Amino acid sequence: MKKAATLALGILTSVGGFFDVGNLATAAQAGGVFRLQLLWPLLLGTLLVIFLVEMSGRFAAVTRQALPDAIRTHLGFATWLVPFLVLSLVHFLVLGAEIGGICFALHLVTGLPTPVWALPVAALVWLFLWRASFSAIENSTSLLGLLTLAFVVAAWQHRPPTGQILAGMLPTLPHHDPARYWFIAVSLLGAVISPYMFYFYSSGAVEDKWDDSYIGVNRGVSVIGMGFGSLISVGAIVVAAVVLAPRGIQVDDYHQAALMLTTAFPFWGFVLFAASMAIACLGAATEVALSMAYATAQTYGWNWGEDLDPREDARFCLMYTGAILGSALLILFGVDPLKLTLLTMAVNAAVLPFVAIPFLLLMNDRKLLKEHRNGWISNTVTLVVVVLSIVLAIVSIPLLIQGGS
Amino acid sequence: MWNLYSLGLRPLVRTALVVAAASSLACSSKPPKEKLLDTAQTASSWIATLRMTGEQWGANSVPTSFVETTVKAARSELEKEADDAGKSKAPPELRDPFRQIVTEAKDVAKRLSQTAGENDRPGVAREVGLLAALQERLKALQKQNGGESQ
């Protein structure tokens, strides 16, 4: 019974938690410029992320270890140091992008400039982490995050052309702007396969004291939750393709994305967009900030846990405090939230090898996982991720230089 | 112990850097006309944004503060594009009319924000009409010069 409740809640939270600032920005860009042609990176990304999330949960359930913890223990400090530092930097940028998203949503509602909101929002995110327990944070933001289903409803109301949606699910070459096409494709992948998710998810499984008996729950949560979650991104691409593209609007600024829901829901659409954006980014911001604290605490072996009194894990708490404050400064000093988001999503894709290779090594460790180690399907997928991620890393660097500008 | 380098990543990283450097060099030298057509695409998107914002304001779907902040963002982008056009070495038959359109759009945007602020509905509708006309002019100009308009 308890397992069924965990499963239901897990699915709901991963649907609600799927959508964040990166998904919103890349989907709006993809739909605005290439209509339905870029649905395929989203689908590919979803398939891969389902496998990776399932693996990180299974690993945590069987070994009682979260990923950063296990990587340092089993692959060694020298191997982990560079990926750890690079990923921390990337997470810092992602956190800035999420905080920027909340600030922009508040700017939409109040009309006050986005940077004005940086410090109040940082304080809010921090207070939330400081006061609430792990399950309170995870459940409240993710359940409220179901609000982002508004994009799916809007897409449905517009009666999109089914044939074109199906055609967009198969990879095709662009008719125009190839650099931009590939840049957005890479960013879409980076937004779906965000590295922080694996560190957050596996640390969360340890916080929730998962054991072998949760392997089934984990599979259900990752396959159904992530699968349905990606529907929201599909919805956002469709809405952008149907509402923005025919009018000739491409999203170079969040103001342009803010018009997405206004035709499907007159009057409420604007508020719904701001609310979806704020809540999706708030949920993601707490997850990213926690991921950074988890990864650092686990790397150095500090005491950690979101359910502990901060007096017992002072270093862990100060880690997320510093991360939130530092990344809010990016917004305070006027970095454009959309540009930051798009850059960060492409960087996400570029650092994927650092995430994917440890998976391949750890998930095949007989001594750690015994009969729960990867089968040939999971290994094939992980291998695809590794190869794809190396290709992406090579491709995304020049794209970052020219497509991003 | 496992090590990333033992997996043969070092040559890959080197190749990546070479490819990155080469392609970014190759791509940064787009001809001025192409570059200006890209700029025109962005400008056209901003004019379309202003138009839709005005329409949605008329339909009570966005608040006045949104019109004002969108106009502010659009005007600073259009300003940048007018500057780019001024410096561009693209043929004058593209460059000059483009600058003209962008400058006009900036003025229309300013009036859009003012009329919305005064809750002047017919005024907003008029500016929306002007934006639509500018959008058509820009589209025709892009087509004449072999640009792609989506």
Add this chain to the structure above:
Amino acid sequence: MPRQKENGKGIPDELELARDILDQQVVDREETKMGRVDGLVLELREGRPPRIDHIEMGAVVLARRLSPRLERWVDGWRRRFGVRKVARYKAPWSDVQELTSYHLKLDVGALDTPTFDWERWLRDHVIQHIPRPLKGNGEEGEKKE
């Protein structure tokens, strides 16, 4: 690989030093996480197999694994700004109570060791000044007060 004689404690008979001990999570007798096995010191004995003497913990130990220059640099910073008095915390192998695939338990209290110098300092100088949330032991503590 050195073999450890069955010692009645929770330590497996056969160990691979780098794999099972180095970088392992260290916990105290209350299972509070106190750091990681950053270094491992062996004792070489004439005519007999080498034996683990003690484990080492500390940023300086970690830095040394990367380069001796980094070690000097980290130690300089520690002397100038650090709150940690002792650069390396050395725990004799005889203090090891249990070794599993996910932790190495020492028969000590984390708070009494230099590994918690920073933790203690931050708690007393920073955390103390922020109102405490109602979670973890804070909840019970709040009720008692």
